[in-house]
Amino acid sequence: MIYIIIIAILLVVLFISLKPKKKVKTLLLENVVVPNHWHPILLENILFYKKLTQNEQQLFRAKMVRFLETTNIEAIHFELEELDSLLIAASAVIPVFRFPNWNYNNLSTVLIYPDYFNEDLQFNNKSKGRNIAGLVGTGRFENHMILSRKALHLGFSNKTDKGNTAIHEFIHLIDKADGVTDGIPKVLLDKQYTIPYLQLVHRKMEEINNDKSDIRNYGGTSQIEFLAVAGEYFFERPKLLKRKHPELYEMLESCFVV
Structure with a gap:
């Protein structure tokens, strides 16, 4: 009997996986x-x-x-x-x-x-x-x-x-979109990634303000502007961003693509 149940479950799973998704x-x-x-x-x-x-x-x-x-x-x-x-x-x-x-x-x-x-x-x-x-x-x-x-x-x-x-x-x-303009894209970023994201943002802002980054200076003025400036970079020159700032690229990719 248990084998019949297992087979039935497997058939259901197979049907769902093969069923065309709208x-x-x-x-x-x-x-x-x-x-x-x-x-x-x-x-x-x-x-x-x-x-x-x-x-x-x-x-x-x-x-x-x-x-x-x-x-x-x-x-x-x-x-x-x-x-x-x-x-x-x-x-x-x-x-x-x-x-x-x-x-x-x-x-x-x-x-x-x-x-x-x-x-x-x-x-x-x-x-x-x-x-x-x-x-x-x-x-x-x-x-x-x-x-x-x-x-x-x-x-x-x-x-x-x-x-x-x-x-x-x-x-x-x-x-x-979440009601607050704070540089944290809550509608795009899973909650568990918020702290790592902010840590990365402030590290990158420090690099900008110490003149050690190719990210536009305006991105160093606040985390609000950093998100928008880094986002421009991500969509305009994705390959360059991935090469020069791989962590940032992956984080933005998780927001805008994945």
Whole structure:
């Protein structure tokens, strides 16, 4: 009798393991109409997209459609072009591409300015302190992101640097998804890894501040900015990050990929 039970259990396990699994990725593609002309534009401008398989590229485009359907993009004092919207949507998808059901519930609108701006959100030539490329809004700008169009395009046109302003700001939104912007991506990082993660972060920040790192200096100002700066590096130059900072690469991979 016991042998019959064991065989039955094994058959159930075998059936479950062999049964085709309905993937969320397939569901995301259903009823999503993607303009055909997007593909060559993305190939030309988005290195991350270019490295994906054909099926992954299809999924990437579908996720861009979903993002644009739920997010308002407003150009301030210039006429918005399609490439502007595509670059913003791609920036949103890249850091969460491996997550099947991610939505930026803390974002409703992206305001895109023609140039860099200051703390008063002024961007004309007479305004002083115009050195901000992007930010996640607070107060009356809660659920808003503000981006410089110039910085947005530079982030994708320069294929050899380690930075991307728009990706940086979307990583801030991911950090903020748990209700607190603290540089600890609780929605991505398993609880048991929090302490090792913070220990690694502060060690890397110390290296930055002692001028012993190739990670951008801004990453040394706080653990909040470190996450966003290191995230830019991870998506822009993954092979270089893996070679120069293998521990950090593995930790970020566990957050954004695994």
